[in-house]
Amino acid sequence: MRxxxxxxxxxxxxxxxxxxxIAMIITMAVSLFMLGGSGLLYQKVGDMKDLxxxxxxxxxxxxxxxxxxxxxxxxxxxxxxxxxxxxTYVDKTEAYKRFQQMYADAPDLVNAVKPDQLPESFRLTLxxxxxxxxxxxEYKASEGIDTIVDQSKLLDKVFGVLTGFQNGAxxxxxxxxxxxxxxxxxxxxxxxxxxxxxxxxxxLVGASNWFIQAPFVLExxxxxxxxxxxxxxxxxxLKTVAAGSSMAALEGLITPISWSEIFLTFPLMAxxxxxxxxxxxWVTLRFYLRV
Numbered sequence: 001m002r003x004x005x006x007x008x009x010x011x012x013x014x015x016x017x018x019x020x021x022i023a024m025i026i027t028m029a030v031s032l033f034m035l036g037g038s039g040l041l042y043q044k045v046g047d048m049k050d051l052x053x054x055x056x057x058x059x060x061x062x063x064x065x066x067x068x069x070x071x072x073x074x075x076x077x078x079x080x081x082x083x084x085x086x087x088t089y090v091d092k093t094e095a096y097k098r099f100q101q102m103y104a105d106a107p108d109l110v111n112a113v114k115p116d117q118l119p120e121s122f123r124l125t126l127x128x129x130x131x132x133x134x135x136x137x138e139y140k141a142s143e144g145i146d147t148i149v150d151q152s153k154l155l156d157k158v159f160g161v162l163t164g165f166q167n168g169a170x171x172x173x174x175x176x177x178x179x180x181x182x183x184x185x186x187x188x189x190x191x192x193x194x195x196x197x198x199x200x201x202x203x204l205v206g207a208s209n210w211f212i213q214a215p216f217v218l219e220x221x222x223x224x225x226x227x228x229x230x231x232x233x234x235x236x237x238l239k240t241v242a243a244g245s246s247m248a249a250l251e252g253l254i255t256p257i258s259w260s261e262i263f264l265t266f267p268l269m270a271x272x273x274x275x276x277x278x279x280x281x282w283v284t285l286r287f288y289l290r291v
Contacts, residue, residue: 021223024183028227028277031176032269033234038170040235040257040265045163058124058135059149066120070144077142078122083134086125092118119146177276180227184220184277185284217281224277228270235262 060078062071078087090098096115103109126135136148239262 020183020187021219024180024187024223025227025230027176027180027183028224028273029230029234031173031180032228032231032273034170034173034176035272036231036235036262036265036269037238038173039268040261041165043261044257056126056129058126058132060122060124060139061146061149062120062122062144063146064119066144071120074139074142074144075122078124078139081135081138083126083128083131084124085127088123088125090121090123092116092120095119095121181276181280184223184280187223188216188220188281188284213282217278220277220281221274224273224275225270228266228273231269231273232262232266235265 060074062074075087075089078084092115095118096113099113099118100110124135126132139145140148239257239259
């Protein structure tokens, strides 16, 4: 009987302030959508970093007049370096083959370049690609070296842009979450004020604090859960629209987000929406009703 009463009061409370309830649900949905999206973005950027850095090479290009002794001494030093996982020597012939493969769509450029015009090089795989600077400082002044090129320089710029998107999405999520909390608190206050006489009567007849607070807290939890469902629908819609638009071309650069990852985000969104709403409602009631 008590549970039936509590549930009926929840439904009545949601409908009594339907305009504020809708505003609360929409704000909660937007904030949870941004939270889920920023969480997926953080995960994908982390996956991308692991994938790309795993395949990053440091290329040491040799001078055209390098002699055999300089080449041998440099290779011996590189192979003994604890920072370096693997050393691959690329002569002019191999460099030309790679050049042909890289610019296969530009035959005029390939025909204009001769094998002896391309420099020899050492391609290094590091144990920790982020230690490129140590490699550069160590070998930049070595004999026979022309230039040292590290692919992670470009990747750092790409990840810097993505990190900016991460932080922006997270900042918007935080702002929307604050707005949602304020709406939850305000809605609960209005609901409590409209039922102030009923609350006073229940206190007089000895109703427990939890019995009085339960309908208000559950109102906020229901709104939070509905908001999380709408947030999930927004994520699904975004993925569906993106898959059929020009953004699909980015999948070669950005690790695609799978459906399972989106659906696995929902429990987190629902937990955050329900828990935050419940705590906000409870705290509001403690200050407003003094129960």
